[in-house]
Every structure is written in structure tokens, then in C-alpha cells.
Amino acid sequence: xxxxxxxxxxxxxxxxxxxxxxxxxxxxxxxxxxxxxxxxxxxxxxxxxxxxxxxxxxxxxxxxxxxxxxxxxxxxxxxxxxxxxxxxxxxxxxxxxxxxxxxxxxxxxxxxxxxx
Amino acid sequence: xxxxxxxxxxxxxxxxxxxxxxxxxxxxxxxxxxxxxxxxxxxxxxxxxxxxxxxxxxxxxxxxxxxxxxxxxxxxxxxxxxxxxxxxxxxxxxxxxxxxxxxxxxxxxxxxxxx
Numbered sequence: 034x035x036x037x038x039x040x041x042x043x044x045x046x047x048x049x050x051x052x053x054x055x056x057x058x059x060x061x062x063x064x065x066x067x068x069x070x071x072x073x074x075x076x077x078x079x080x081x082x083x084x085x086x087x088x089x090x091x092x093x094x095x096x097x098x099x100x101x102x103x104x105x106x107x108x109x110x111x112x113x114x115x116x117x118x119x120x121x122x123x124x125x126x127x128x129x130x131x132x133x134x135x136x137x138x139x140x141x142x143x144x145x146x147x148x149x
Numbered sequence: 150x151x152x153x154x155x156x157x158x159x160x161x162x163x164x165x166x167x168x169x170x171x172x173x174x175x176x177x178x179x180x181x182x183x184x185x186x187x188x189x190x191x192x193x194x195x196x197x198x199x200x201x202x203x204x205x206x207x208x209x210x211x212x213x214x215x216x217x218x219x220x221x222x223x224x225x226x227x228x229x230x231x232x233x234x235x236x237x238x239x240x241x242x243x244x245x246x247x248x249x250x251x252x253x254x255x256x257x258x259x260x261x262x263x264x
């Protein structure tokens with residue numbers, strides 16, 4: 034079974050801090066994703082990465098950056114945290130597009146981040 | 150362009166009765182379709198997937214879904230609800246040849262189970 038592990042389940046940070054959310058997958062998947070989930074807004078894609086050092090902006094990249102130095106690890110960075118970034122953050126991975134991309138995404142358990 | 154619509158934001162059923170969660174999609178391609186379940190403060194777990202092999206798809210925990218191309222629907226059903234089925238359910242459509250931005254999530258249906 035694919036395992037996607039997010040480093041923290043709950044995190045509390047202060048406005049202006051630089052925040053790192055870490056995600057590790059153990060299935061050698063090329064594609065990795067960061068979403069945020071807010072009541073009434075569903076899941077929104079922040080960034081995704083289709084290979085090491087490769088990334089693409091999603092729907093709401095403002096205020097975020099990402100790092101993919103190793104295939105198994107995808108980090109989300111809040112450069113200067115603000116209260117409107119309080120949310121549930123979900124990481125996912127899956128094989129690359131193509132014949133195997135009828136494979137589903139596999140999700141971590143999420144990080145509930147509060148910015149005070 | 151792809152889209153997915155979950156027709157009910159909240160469904161409430163009694164334990165032991167059937168469950169129907171409705172999903173309609175729009176896609177220019179032959180899509181892949183998925184249903185996920187999310188329990189409180191957890192990530193999304195795959196229930197089942199449709200990838201053109203068979204129109205009736207069986208998933209985990211007794212759930213199944215039928216792909217109806219003529220109706221552009223992929224409704225999720227279960228013959229008999231259990232208290233543990235109470236959760237949020239998401240219908241997802243994707244084009245397997247597209248980038249991640251073409252993975253479209255429905256807005257979710259919250260399923261409540263009455264004792």
C-alpha cells in the first residue's frame with residue numbers, strides 16, 4: 034500500500050513566521066501535490082510537482098512556494114504566514130500522466146495549520 | 150473543459166437503508182472517475198475508480214458506482230448504510246493524459262447516518 038506521510042497533524046504558528054510543511058511518499062511516484070481544504074471551498078490545488086526540481090503553480094499559489102529536491106519528498110513553504118492561511122493542508126502523490134494515470138491519487142492525513 | 154457536480158451537499162439516511170450519492174461530470178475526453186471518502190480530520194481515502202474497464206465498479210466497504218455515459222453520471226451507492234459510513238464523500242474526474250490542474254474535485258457530499 035502506498036503511504037503518504039505528512040510530518041505534522043496539527044501545527045500552530047505566528048503571523049510572519051516562515052512555515053515548512055513536509056510530505057514523504059514511499060511509492061516512487063513522480064507526481065506530488067499540495068492542496069488546501071477550507072469549508073465551503075473544497076480542495077484547491079496550491080502547487081504540484083511532476084518530477085524532482087520540477088513544479089507548476091496550481092490555482093492558489095500566492096503566498097506559497099515548494100521544494101522537491103528528492104523524489105520522495107515534497108515541501109510546502111509559507112514564506113511569511115498570515116492568518117488567512119489557516120487551513121487544512123493535504124499532500125497527495127500518484128504515478129505520472131499516461132497509461133498509468135488512471136491510477137488514483139494517494140493522500141496523507143493532512144496538517145491542520147493555525148496561524149495566530 | 151472538465152467539471153464535476155455533486156448534486157447534494159448533505160444526505161441523511163437511517164442505518165440499514167440504502168445510500169445514494171449523486172455525481173454528474175462533464176469531460177471532453179474519456180475520463181477517469183473516482184470516489185473518495187474523508188473521515189473527520191483525516192485525508193482522502195479511495196473508495197473506487199472507473200477507468201473504462203467495466204461500467205459497474207465495486208469498491209471498498211460495500212460501495213459501488215455505475216458509469217453511465219449517456220447520462221454523464223457516476224453515482225455512488227451502498228445497499229445498507231452503517232454508522233461508520235458517516236463522512237464526507239468526493240467525486241473526482243481526471244483526464245489521464247493531462248496535468249494535475251485537470252484533476253477536478255467535486256464540492257463534496259456530507260453523509261449522515263441516523264441510528
